[in-house]
Amino acid sequence: MRERKRIPPAGFSALSLNRVRMTGSLTAGIAAFIVLCAPAVFAQTAPAARFVVLLDAAHGGADSGARLDSELEKAYTLAFSVRLRSLLMVRGMDVVITRDSDTTVDPDQRAAVADRARPQACLSLHASESGSGVHIFVSSLAPVQPGTMLPWKTAQAAWIERSSTLAGVINSALTHAGMAVTLGRVALPAIDSMTCPAVALEIAPGQASDNSGSASLDYADYQSRVADALAAALVEWRSEDRGGRQP
């Protein structure tokens, strides 16, 4: 005889429903726990955010820049950028350069490289025989509030405050290293189009560490001290909560 299928009593149904509800709550609770804990877990396991520095060795190719005592500005800035690049990479930074040989790169191309790399700091490197120490320049554009669209030639205007803060950090590091530092504003097409905290640095003659002889750009230990101080400044810039990408 065929067994009749028994219809479960209503109490059983209610109990099952309760179990389902309890199971659902438990699942939801676990899900909520995972969601709440996830940021902490990911924060511990995700790799550190990239810290990108753009080094722009000024001039190059047909544009020789200033004529220094022993070489041309384009050669000096290229050699210095190579030295600084290695120091920064040792400190775990990603370094993007606008040129690594004696090639002509126009200001728009330099800015385009910077804007593509989305760096946390942009340094335009120059050298001059006039003055002494290191001259730090920020764009002379009037600051504006960042908008969705930035005009190409004045894109840096939205970053002036950040650039000035970066200039202050570099100023502190160079002063701490015993360098003579001057601060200024400049109308420089390459940095005026950059969308990053951008500073132009002009290395002028300085004294050797033993203060022997007249000031010169050629002292190896002077160049080394400037590069070390800049690396220290960028480490400081990275460690502070000011290294973000927002203007």
Place this chain on the structure above:
Amino acid sequence: MIPRHQSFLFIVLLVASITLGAVLWTTLDRAHKRMLDSQESAPTQAPQVAPSEQATLMVANDAENSVTARVFSLPLPQNPEARARAILGKLFDLDAAPGATHPVPGGASSVNEVFLLPVGAGTDPATARSSSTARSGSAAGDELAVVNLASAFVSAHPSGLEAETLTILSICATLHANFPEVTEVRFLVDGQQRATLAGHADLTRTYLTGETVSTQGANP
């Protein structure tokens, strides 16, 4: 045997040549006499010496990366544009002098002309940088100074961020100090636009004198 019509043509041309020669000789003689007459009748007028007036020059200093005001007494013409050129000429004379704090060769001849125009006249929107700020803050009576530099001055200018920036700052600040109505400055070199002064400082943009004055001493 020479044909008759050729002989006739030769005689006609010979007569015409002699006649033209005579006319030219007479004309030349008359012009010479006229020139001598005009020289004799030209009035002799003593050159006018402009009275000395005080002018403020913003002199750059490379060692301090600063621009400092110095007051000089100069004979200045009444025409504002000639006056601006004379003041900038004195500024460049100081820079060209031995022992200058901002050595730049060239002297007074470094400035070809200075034009003073109402703000907004002749401004190229493609190259006017930060112009929105300038226009919104400009008032009636504000003037744009167009400084036409000599190419010899630009060629001899020391190359460098600081040196070039100080030259531009001192020009803009000097113009503003002596012509308060000058709020914007643009640069030409031998009448043409040029990308940079000596490889660094942008010469295509419009400089606001208010900004240059506020940044003298150069703190960002």
